[in-house]
Amino acid sequence: MGILSPITSFLERLGGKTIEVTEKPLKKIPRGASVQERLRTLKKLQEEVQKEKTEEEREREIEEVLEWRKEELQKPFSERLADAVLRHFHGPVRSLTNSLKGLDEDLYRASILMPKEKYVALMLGVAIFAGIFGFLFAYLLYMPLDTSLLVALLGFMGGFMYMRYYPKMVWKRRVVEVERALPYALRHMGSLLGAGVGIAEAMLSVAKADYGALSEEFDLMIRDMRTGSSFEDALSKFEEKMGSENVSRVVKQILRAVKFGGNLSDILYKMAEDFSFEYRMKLVEYVQKVNGISFIYMFLTIVMPTMFVIGILAGSVMAQQLIMPPETLAIILLFAFPSLSLIIVNMIKRGEPR
Structure with a gap:
Protein backbone atom coordinates (compact mmCIF):
# COMPACT_ATOMS: atom_id res chain seq x y z
CA MET A 1 0.00 0.00 0.00
CA GLY A 2 2.92 2.35 0.71
CA ILE A 3 4.21 1.91 -2.82
CA LEU A 4 0.78 2.14 -4.53
CA SER A 5 -0.29 5.29 -2.70
CA PRO A 6 2.19 7.70 -4.41
CA ILE A 7 1.41 6.11 -7.83
CA THR A 8 -2.34 6.49 -7.31
CA SER A 9 -1.92 10.10 -6.22
CA PHE A 10 0.20 10.87 -9.31
CA LEU A 11 -2.37 9.35 -11.67
CA GLU A 12 -5.19 11.33 -10.05
CA ARG A 13 -3.29 14.60 -10.46
CA LEU A 14 -2.42 13.69 -14.08
CA GLY A 15 -6.06 12.87 -14.89
CA GLY A 16 -7.25 16.09 -13.30
CA LYS A 17 -4.82 18.13 -15.40
CA THR A 18 -5.85 16.32 -18.59
CA ILE A 19 -9.54 16.98 -17.96
CA GLU A 20 -8.78 20.60 -17.12
CA VAL A 21 -6.90 21.14 -20.39
CA THR A 22 -9.21 19.24 -22.77
CA GLU A 23 -12.58 20.19 -21.31
CA LYS A 24 -14.36 22.93 -23.24
CA PRO A 25 -15.28 25.80 -20.94
CA LEU A 26 -19.00 26.11 -20.60
CA LYS A 27 -21.12 28.65 -18.93
CA LYS A 28 -22.75 27.32 -15.81
CA ILE A 29 -25.86 28.48 -14.06
CA PRO A 30 -24.69 30.33 -10.97
CA ARG A 31 -25.63 28.73 -7.74
CA GLY A 32 -27.63 30.68 -5.27
CA ALA A 33 -29.00 32.98 -7.98
CA SER A 34 -32.60 33.96 -8.30
CA VAL A 35 -35.05 32.27 -10.66
CA GLN A 36 -35.03 35.24 -13.06
CA GLU A 37 -31.23 35.24 -13.28
CA ARG A 38 -31.24 31.52 -13.98
CA LEU A 39 -33.86 31.98 -16.72
CA ARG A 40 -31.81 34.77 -18.31
CA THR A 41 -28.71 32.59 -18.21
CA LEU A 42 -30.61 29.68 -19.78
CA LYS A 43 -31.94 31.99 -22.52
CA LYS A 44 -28.42 33.23 -23.31
CA LEU A 45 -27.15 29.67 -23.49
CA GLN A 46 -30.03 28.75 -25.84
CA GLU A 47 -29.29 31.77 -28.06
CA GLU A 48 -25.61 30.85 -28.28
CA VAL A 49 -26.42 27.25 -29.21
CA GLN A 50 -28.93 28.44 -31.84
CA LYS A 51 -26.39 30.90 -33.23
CA GLU A 52 -23.81 28.13 -33.56
CA LYS A 53 -26.34 25.94 -35.37
CA THR A 54 -27.29 28.81 -37.70
CA GLU A 55 -23.63 29.47 -38.55
CA GLU A 56 -23.05 25.78 -39.23
CA GLU A 57 -26.10 25.60 -41.48
CA ARG A 58 -24.98 28.75 -43.31
CA GLU A 59 -21.51 27.32 -43.86
CA ARG A 60 -23.06 24.09 -45.11
CA GLU A 61 -25.29 26.01 -47.54
CA ILE A 62 -22.32 28.03 -48.81
CA GLU A 63 -20.35 24.82 -49.38
CA GLU A 64 -23.29 23.29 -51.27
CA VAL A 65 -23.63 26.40 -53.46
CA LEU A 66 -19.91 26.42 -54.21
CA GLU A 67 -19.99 22.74 -55.07
CA TRP A 68 -23.00 23.28 -57.34
CA ARG A 69 -21.29 26.20 -59.09
CA LYS A 70 -18.18 24.11 -59.55
CA GLU A 71 -20.22 21.34 -61.19
CA GLU A 72 -22.04 23.88 -63.37
CA LEU A 73 -18.78 25.43 -64.58
CA GLN A 74 -17.48 22.00 -65.50
CA LYS A 75 -20.41 21.54 -67.91
CA PRO A 76 -19.94 22.66 -71.52
CA PHE A 77 -21.32 26.09 -72.37
CA SER A 78 -23.81 24.52 -74.77
CA GLU A 79 -25.43 22.48 -71.97
CA ARG A 80 -25.60 25.48 -69.64
CA LEU A 81 -27.17 27.57 -72.39
CA ALA A 82 -29.71 24.83 -73.14
CA ASP A 83 -30.60 24.49 -69.44
CA ALA A 84 -31.08 28.27 -69.11
CA VAL A 85 -33.36 28.45 -72.16
CA LEU A 86 -35.28 25.39 -71.00
CA ARG A 87 -35.95 27.00 -67.62
CA HIS A 88 -37.28 30.28 -69.04
CA PHE A 89 -38.97 29.08 -72.26
CA HIS A 90 -40.19 25.63 -71.34
CA GLY A 91 -43.54 26.02 -73.12
CA PRO A 92 -42.22 27.15 -76.54
CA VAL A 93 -39.45 24.56 -76.34
CA ARG A 94 -41.94 21.77 -75.75
CA SER A 95 -44.13 22.94 -78.64
CA LEU A 96 -41.15 23.09 -81.00
CA THR A 97 -39.99 19.67 -79.82
CA ASN A 98 -43.33 18.13 -80.73
CA SER A 99 -43.39 19.83 -84.14
CA LEU A 100 -39.86 18.88 -85.26
CA LYS A 101 -39.93 15.48 -86.90
CA GLY A 102 -36.86 13.35 -87.50
CA LEU A 103 -34.65 15.18 -85.02
CA ASP A 104 -34.33 12.08 -82.80
CA GLU A 105 -32.89 10.06 -85.66
CA ASP A 106 -30.52 12.86 -86.65
CA LEU A 107 -29.20 13.14 -83.08
CA TYR A 108 -28.78 9.37 -82.91
CA ARG A 109 -26.88 9.20 -86.20
CA ALA A 110 -24.65 12.10 -85.17
CA SER A 111 -23.95 10.42 -81.78
CA ILE A 112 -25.06 13.59 -79.99
CA LEU A 113 -25.92 12.38 -76.49
CA MET A 114 -28.47 15.08 -75.68
CA PRO A 115 -32.24 14.72 -75.21
CA LYS A 116 -34.37 16.11 -78.01
CA GLU A 117 -36.05 18.73 -75.81
CA LYS A 118 -32.70 19.96 -74.51
CA TYR A 119 -31.27 20.19 -78.01
CA VAL A 120 -34.29 22.23 -79.15
CA ALA A 121 -33.58 24.60 -76.23
CA LEU A 122 -30.00 24.88 -77.46
CA MET A 123 -31.32 25.66 -80.96
CA LEU A 124 -33.39 28.53 -79.56
CA GLY A 125 -30.46 29.83 -77.51
CA VAL A 126 -28.12 29.91 -80.51
CA ALA A 127 -30.85 31.53 -82.63
CA ILE A 128 -31.37 34.27 -80.02
CA PHE A 129 -27.64 34.96 -79.85
CA ALA A 130 -27.43 35.09 -83.66
CA GLY A 131 -30.35 37.54 -83.80
CA ILE A 132 -28.82 39.83 -81.18
CA PHE A 133 -25.44 39.73 -82.92
CA GLY A 134 -27.06 40.55 -86.28
CA PHE A 135 -28.94 43.51 -84.82
CA LEU A 136 -25.84 44.94 -83.12
CA PHE A 137 -23.74 44.46 -86.24
CA ALA A 138 -26.30 46.23 -88.44
CA TYR A 139 -26.76 48.99 -85.86
CA LEU A 140 -23.02 49.63 -85.68
CA LEU A 141 -23.00 50.05 -89.47
CA TYR A 142 -25.52 52.90 -88.99
CA MET A 143 -28.30 51.05 -90.77
CA PRO A 144 -31.90 52.17 -90.23
CA LEU A 145 -33.76 50.60 -87.35
CA ASP A 146 -36.12 48.60 -89.57
CA THR A 147 -33.16 47.24 -91.55
CA SER A 148 -31.39 46.32 -88.30
CA LEU A 149 -34.48 44.47 -87.11
CA LEU A 150 -34.67 42.64 -90.44
CA VAL A 151 -31.02 41.60 -90.10
CA ALA A 152 -31.77 40.43 -86.55
CA LEU A 153 -34.70 38.35 -87.81
CA LEU A 154 -32.54 36.84 -90.55
CA GLY A 155 -29.84 36.08 -87.98
CA PHE A 156 -32.38 34.39 -85.71
CA MET A 157 -33.73 32.25 -88.55
CA GLY A 158 -30.23 31.46 -89.81
CA GLY A 159 -29.04 30.36 -86.37
CA PHE A 160 -32.12 28.21 -85.86
CA MET A 161 -31.84 26.51 -89.26
CA TYR A 162 -28.10 25.94 -88.80
CA MET A 163 -28.65 24.18 -85.49
CA ARG A 164 -31.50 22.17 -87.01
CA TYR A 165 -29.24 20.75 -89.72
CA TYR A 166 -26.11 20.61 -87.54
CA PRO A 167 -26.72 16.92 -86.54
CA LYS A 168 -26.95 15.98 -90.22
CA MET A 169 -23.67 17.74 -90.91
CA VAL A 170 -22.03 15.94 -88.00
CA TRP A 171 -23.43 12.62 -89.22
CA LYS A 172 -22.10 13.16 -92.75
CA ARG A 173 -18.71 14.14 -91.33
CA ARG A 174 -18.65 10.97 -89.22
CA VAL A 175 -19.54 8.88 -92.28
CA VAL A 176 -16.59 10.42 -94.15
CA GLU A 177 -14.26 9.61 -91.22
CA VAL A 178 -15.57 6.06 -91.04
CA GLU A 179 -15.12 5.47 -94.76
CA ARG A 180 -11.56 6.86 -94.70
CA ALA A 181 -10.56 4.58 -91.83
CA LEU A 182 -12.41 1.57 -93.24
CA PRO A 183 -9.56 0.11 -95.40
CA TYR A 184 -7.09 0.24 -92.50
CA ALA A 185 -9.59 -1.33 -90.10
CA LEU A 186 -10.39 -4.09 -92.61
CA ARG A 187 -6.68 -4.94 -92.94
CA HIS A 188 -6.44 -4.91 -89.16
CA MET A 189 -9.33 -7.34 -88.82
CA GLY A 190 -8.07 -9.48 -91.71
CA SER A 191 -4.67 -9.94 -90.12
CA LEU A 192 -6.23 -10.95 -86.79
CA LEU A 193 -8.66 -13.38 -88.44
CA GLY A 194 -5.79 -14.89 -90.42
CA ALA A 195 -3.97 -15.50 -87.13
CA GLY A 196 -6.93 -17.48 -85.79
CA VAL A 197 -8.65 -14.77 -83.74
CA GLY A 198 -12.46 -14.74 -83.67
CA ILE A 199 -14.56 -12.06 -85.34
CA ALA A 200 -15.79 -10.63 -82.02
CA GLU A 201 -12.22 -10.34 -80.69
CA ALA A 202 -11.13 -8.70 -83.95
CA MET A 203 -13.92 -6.13 -83.64
CA LEU A 204 -12.93 -5.48 -80.03
CA SER A 205 -9.34 -4.87 -81.15
CA VAL A 206 -10.54 -2.31 -83.74
CA ALA A 207 -12.67 -0.62 -81.06
CA LYS A 208 -9.62 -0.23 -78.82
CA ALA A 209 -7.43 1.01 -81.69
CA ASP A 210 -7.14 4.62 -82.85
CA TYR A 211 -9.45 4.75 -85.87
CA GLY A 212 -11.45 7.75 -84.73
CA ALA A 213 -15.18 7.57 -85.39
CA LEU A 214 -14.90 3.99 -86.65
CA SER A 215 -13.45 2.82 -83.33
CA GLU A 216 -16.30 4.58 -81.53
CA GLU A 217 -18.88 2.82 -83.69
CA PHE A 218 -17.23 -0.57 -83.16
CA ASP A 219 -17.23 0.09 -79.42
CA LEU A 220 -20.98 0.77 -79.59
CA MET A 221 -21.49 -2.52 -81.45
CA ILE A 222 -19.52 -4.40 -78.78
CA ARG A 223 -21.68 -2.79 -76.09
CA ASP A 224 -24.86 -3.80 -77.91
CA MET A 225 -23.68 -7.40 -78.12
CA ARG A 226 -22.79 -7.41 -74.43
CA THR A 227 -26.27 -6.15 -73.53
CA GLY A 228 -28.00 -8.97 -75.40
CA SER A 229 -28.08 -7.99 -79.09
CA SER A 230 -26.97 -10.61 -81.59
CA PHE A 231 -23.98 -10.18 -83.87
CA GLU A 232 -26.23 -9.75 -86.94
CA ASP A 233 -28.43 -7.16 -85.21
CA ALA A 234 -25.44 -5.10 -84.08
CA LEU A 235 -23.96 -5.04 -87.59
CA SER A 236 -27.33 -4.23 -89.17
CA LYS A 237 -27.82 -1.39 -86.70
CA PHE A 238 -24.38 -0.02 -87.60
CA GLU A 239 -25.22 -0.23 -91.31
CA GLU A 240 -28.52 1.60 -90.84
CA LYS A 241 -26.92 4.30 -88.70
CA MET A 242 -24.15 5.08 -91.20
CA GLY A 243 -26.28 4.97 -94.34
CA SER A 244 -23.13 4.48 -96.45
CA GLU A 245 -22.76 2.31 -99.51
CA ASN A 246 -19.24 1.22 -98.56
CA VAL A 247 -20.27 0.34 -95.01
CA SER A 248 -23.26 -1.59 -96.39
CA ARG A 249 -20.96 -3.61 -98.67
CA VAL A 250 -18.68 -4.52 -95.77
CA VAL A 251 -21.54 -5.52 -93.48
CA LYS A 252 -23.20 -7.69 -96.13
CA GLN A 253 -19.92 -9.44 -96.95
CA ILE A 254 -19.22 -10.16 -93.28
CA LEU A 255 -22.73 -11.48 -92.63
CA ARG A 256 -22.63 -13.61 -95.79
CA ALA A 257 -19.26 -15.08 -94.84
CA VAL A 258 -20.39 -15.81 -91.28
CA LYS A 259 -23.66 -17.37 -92.42
CA PHE A 260 -22.53 -19.45 -95.42
CA GLY A 261 -18.86 -19.88 -94.58
CA GLY A 262 -15.79 -18.60 -96.38
CA ASN A 263 -12.36 -17.17 -95.75
CA LEU A 264 -13.37 -13.89 -94.13
CA SER A 265 -9.74 -12.78 -93.77
CA ASP A 266 -9.16 -12.86 -97.54
CA ILE A 267 -12.51 -11.17 -98.18
CA LEU A 268 -11.66 -8.27 -95.87
CA TYR A 269 -8.20 -7.87 -97.43
CA LYS A 270 -9.75 -7.81 -100.91
CA MET A 271 -12.32 -5.21 -99.92
CA ALA A 272 -9.63 -3.04 -98.34
CA GLU A 273 -7.64 -3.10 -101.60
CA ASP A 274 -10.77 -2.23 -103.61
CA PHE A 275 -11.57 0.74 -101.38
CA SER A 276 -7.99 1.99 -101.57
CA PHE A 277 -7.96 1.75 -105.39
CA GLU A 278 -11.30 3.57 -105.67
CA TYR A 279 -10.04 6.32 -103.37
CA ARG A 280 -6.86 6.82 -105.45
CA MET A 281 -8.90 7.15 -108.65
Missing part, protein backbone atom coordinates in the same frame (compact mmCIF):
# COMPACT_ATOMS: atom_id res chain seq x y z
CA LYS A 282 -11.26 9.65 -107.04
CA LEU A 283 -8.29 11.60 -105.69
CA VAL A 284 -6.81 12.00 -109.18
CA GLU A 285 -10.13 13.34 -110.52
CA TYR A 286 -10.46 15.66 -107.52
CA VAL A 287 -7.01 17.21 -108.07
CA GLN A 288 -7.87 17.92 -111.70
CA LYS A 289 -11.11 19.63 -110.72
CA VAL A 290 -9.43 21.74 -108.03
CA ASN A 291 -6.84 23.00 -110.52
CA GLY A 292 -9.66 24.38 -112.69
CA ILE A 293 -11.66 25.87 -109.81
CA SER A 294 -8.62 27.59 -108.28
CA PHE A 295 -8.48 30.14 -111.13
CA ILE A 296 -12.15 31.00 -110.62
CA TYR A 297 -11.56 31.33 -106.88
CA MET A 298 -8.63 33.73 -107.35
CA PHE A 299 -10.66 35.86 -109.78
CA LEU A 300 -13.69 36.12 -107.46
CA THR A 301 -11.73 36.78 -104.27
CA ILE A 302 -8.93 39.07 -105.51
CA VAL A 303 -9.49 40.48 -108.98
CA MET A 304 -13.27 41.04 -108.92
CA PRO A 305 -13.44 43.02 -105.60
CA THR A 306 -10.57 45.23 -106.74
CA MET A 307 -12.22 45.91 -110.10
CA PHE A 308 -15.53 46.60 -108.34
CA VAL A 309 -14.01 49.21 -105.99
CA ILE A 310 -12.12 50.86 -108.87
CA GLY A 311 -15.32 51.00 -110.92
CA ILE A 312 -17.25 52.61 -108.03
CA LEU A 313 -14.52 55.20 -107.47
CA ALA A 314 -14.26 56.01 -111.20
CA GLY A 315 -18.02 56.36 -111.53
CA SER A 316 -18.16 58.60 -108.44
CA VAL A 317 -15.41 60.86 -109.82
CA MET A 318 -17.16 61.19 -113.17
CA ALA A 319 -20.54 61.87 -111.54
CA GLN A 320 -18.91 64.12 -108.89
CA GLN A 321 -20.87 62.28 -106.19
CA LEU A 322 -21.02 58.85 -104.63
CA ILE A 323 -22.98 56.53 -106.91
CA MET A 324 -23.37 54.03 -104.09
CA PRO A 325 -23.96 54.64 -100.36
CA PRO A 326 -21.02 53.66 -98.15
CA GLU A 327 -23.27 51.28 -96.17
CA THR A 328 -24.21 49.34 -99.31
CA LEU A 329 -20.58 49.22 -100.43
CA ALA A 330 -19.55 47.93 -96.99
CA ILE A 331 -22.22 45.22 -97.08
CA ILE A 332 -21.12 44.09 -100.56
CA LEU A 333 -17.45 43.97 -99.60
CA LEU A 334 -18.05 42.37 -96.20
CA PHE A 335 -20.76 39.89 -97.17
CA ALA A 336 -21.24 39.42 -100.90
CA PHE A 337 -17.69 38.60 -101.97
CA PRO A 338 -16.85 36.56 -98.85
CA SER A 339 -20.10 34.62 -99.42
CA LEU A 340 -18.99 33.80 -102.96
CA SER A 341 -15.66 32.64 -101.58
CA LEU A 342 -17.38 30.43 -99.02
CA ILE A 343 -19.59 28.93 -101.72
CA ILE A 344 -16.55 28.02 -103.82
CA VAL A 345 -14.72 26.58 -100.81
CA ASN A 346 -17.82 24.57 -99.95
CA MET A 347 -17.96 23.25 -103.51
CA ILE A 348 -14.32 22.20 -103.29
CA LYS A 349 -14.91 20.59 -99.92
CA ARG A 350 -17.98 18.72 -101.12
CA GLY A 351 -16.08 17.36 -104.09
CA GLU A 352 -13.36 15.93 -101.86
CA PRO A 353 -13.22 12.16 -102.33
CA ARG A 354 -14.17 9.91 -99.43
